[in-house]
Every structure is written in C-alpha cells, then in structure tokens.
Amino acid sequence: xxxxxxxxxxxxxxxxxxEPKHWEETHCYLVCGRERAVLIDTGLGxxxxxxxxxxxxxxxxxxxxxxxxxxxxxxxxxxxxFAVHGKEVAWLSEEFPIPLAAIKRQLTARxxxxxxxxxxxxxSLFHGNPEKLLCDGDRLxxxxxxxxxLHTPGHSPGHCCFYEEARKYLxxxxxxxxxxxxxxxPTTDPLQYYxxxxxxxxxxxxxxxxGHHTLDLPxxxxxxxxxxxxxxxxxxxxxxxxxxxDFGDFQIRL
Numbered sequence: 001x002x003x004x005x006x007x008x009x010x011x012x013x014x015x016x017x018x019e020p021k022h023w024e025e026t027h028c029y030l031v032c033g034r035e036r037a038v039l040i041d042t043g044l045g046x047x048x049x050x051x052x053x054x055x056x057x058x059x060x061x062x063x064x065x066x067x068x069x070x071x072x073x074x075x076x077x078x079x080x081x082f083a084v085h086g087k088e089v090a091w092l093s094e095e096f097p098i099p100l101a102a103i104k105r106q107l108t109a110r111x112x113x114x115x116x117x118x119x120x121x122x123x124s125l126f127h128g129n130p131e132k133l134l135c136d137g138d139r140l141x142x143x144x145x146x147x148x149x150l151h152t153p154g155h156s157p158g159h160c161c162f163y164e165e166a167r168k169y170l171x172x173x174x175x176x177x178x179x180x181x182x183x184x185x186p187t188t189d190p191l192q193y194y195x196x197x198x199x200x201x202x203x204x205x206x207x208x209x210x211g212h213h214t215l216d217l218p219x220x221x222x223x224x225x226x227x228x229x230x231x232x233x234x235x236x237x238x239x240x241x242x243x244x245x246d247f248g249d250f251q252i253r254l
Contacts, residue, residue: 004047004115007056008215010207013145014169015056016215019043023110024071025213029171030056031164033142037061040162040171041211044107045074045126046118064134064149066173066211067156068092070103076126083132085151085158093129097187100125134160147171152200154183154193161196163203170205176225177210178217180251183240190238190254194229201226221250228252 006018013032019025022044029040030053037059042049053061063082065072068091076082076092084092091097100123108120136151140162147162155174162171174182175196183190201222208217218224228247232238232254237245242254 002047002052002115005049005052007052010169010209011167014167016209017043017049017052019046021114022046022112026071027209027211027215028075029209030061031142031145031147031171032057032059033145035059035143037142038140038147039063039079041066041072041173042075042078044071045077045123047115048078049075050078062131062140064140064160064162066161066171066175067159068096069156069174070096070098070106070125072173072211073126076128081131083134084130085160086133086135087153087158088156089130089133092126096125134158136160150200152196154189154191154196155181156187157189159196161200163200163205168204168206169209170200170203170207170222171209172200173211175200176208176217176222177212177214178221178249179213180244180253181225182253184253186240188240190229190232190240194226194233194238197222197226197229225250225252 006020008016015030017028026043028043031038037057039053039061063079065084068084068088104123134149138149140147147164150161152159152161152175161175183193240254244253
C-alpha cells in the first residue's frame with residue numbers, strides 16, 4: 001500500500017484518508033455500514049486510493065463527491081460507480097471549467113515529495129458519467145448507517161455536504177475547513193456560500209470533517225464562519241473580487 005496516504009480512524013467504521021505531503025492536505029472519508037460503504041471524494045490522484053480503500057474494507061464501495069474540483073476527483077478512475085450533483089455533471093462528462101495546464105500549476109505550486117511512480121507531466125483529469133445524481137434531501141443507506149445529502153452551493157454550483165444525524169458527523173467538503181475559504185472563482189457565488197454556511201450551522205453537528213487541512217476544528221467553527229460572512233455582508237463586501245479577509249484561523253477570499 002502506498003505511503004502517500006495517511007489513515008486515521010474516526011471510529012471503528014469511519015476512516016480519514018489524508019494526503020498530508022501535498023500543500024492541499026486533502027481528506028477523503030471512508031464511511032462503512034453493514035452492507036456497503038461510501039467513499040467521500042477521491043483526492044488528488046497522485047497515488048492509488050483504490051488500493052488503500054480495498055485494504056480497509058471488503059464491502060462494495062460507492063463514491064460520492066462533495067464537488068467536482070480537480071483535487072477531489074483525482075482517484076475517480078479507480079472506482080466503477082460514483083455520484084455527483086447534477087450541476088457539475090458536465091465538468092466530468094464534457095469539459096472541466098479550468099484548463100489542464102492551470103491545474104498542473106496548482107498541483108506543483110509548492111515543493112512536494114511525490115511518489116516515485118508519479119509523473120506530474122502525465123497528470124490528466126477524469127472524464128466519465130456518474131451512476132447517480134445527488135439531490136438535496138437524498139439519503140445514502142449503508143446498512144445501519146444513513147447519510148443525508150445537503151446541497152450547499154457557493155464554493156461550487158453543485159457542492160454537497162453529507163450529514164450523519166445518528167453520530168452528528170458533518171462531512172463538509174470545501175464549504176467549511178480551517179484555511180482559506182474560496183468564493184472568488186467565476187463558478188463560485190459568495191451569497192449562496194453564506195446561505196449554505198447558515199444552513200449547516202443549524203444542524204448542530206458535533207464533529208466537522210473537512211475536505212482539507214486540520215481535523216481538529218473547534219465546536220463553534222461553523223458559527224464563526226457564518227459570523228465572518230455576516231460581517232462581510234453588513235459591510236457590503238460579499239461579492240467576488242472584493243478581497244481577502246482574515247479571521248484568524250480561517251480566511252474568506254472573495
């Protein structure tokens with residue numbers, strides 16, 4: 001198994017698969033029920049995440065994407081079936097909104113000890129069609145475990161979070177994490193981002209499991225991010241191109 005990934009158990013049947021050697025510090029999540037498992041996102045595609053998942057579970061695995069940005073779809077080709085929100089299907093089946101050359105620049109933007117078998121020059125984007133479309137309010141039934149699909153646009157048009165009510169886990173993707181929250185791309189929407197943060201704050205999740213960086217987010221982190229967006233809204237700054245705003249352990253880039 002590749003030493004590119006780290007594996008950290010959240011509990012007996014939930015695992016974080018991380019890529020801490022890269023500046024993006026991506027996290028994917030393997031959520032196992034009695035009958036099936038879902039893998040939330042597939043990371044950068046630098047190493048074989050399929051092999052890593054196979055070493056963690058013998059259950060059939062279905063991939064669900066928080067969104068279809070390059071750093072979350074890198075390992076999709078390692079799996080047979082996946083689901084994504086309908087607003088981002090064309091990014092995978094037709095044309096990705098960012099040129100491949102720009103993605104390679106982001107991939108190699110900072111020094112990184114990539115695996116010896118990985119050649120950044122040969123890096124390519126996944127192209128294919130989903131088995132299923134995710135819709136707001138869907139439930140992913142795993143056998144003894146259930147994840148609620150929440151459409152949370154803003155960072156991207158089809159961004160989704162996944163909430164496990166029984167354990168109060170929120171798999172927040174790129175909507176909430178400790179770092180720079182981006183809503184400055186042409187495909188982002190700062191106002192929708194604010195509304196999505198307000199929505200997930202109301203869930204009162206006890207554990208936020210983000211798509212990047214630290215896993216040790218404080219219990220009130222969603223509240224603080226909402227307050228950040230609220231402050232920018234009051235100041236009339238909640239629009240793309242208004243700037244980068246620092247709130248301590250997170251930033252909002254508009």
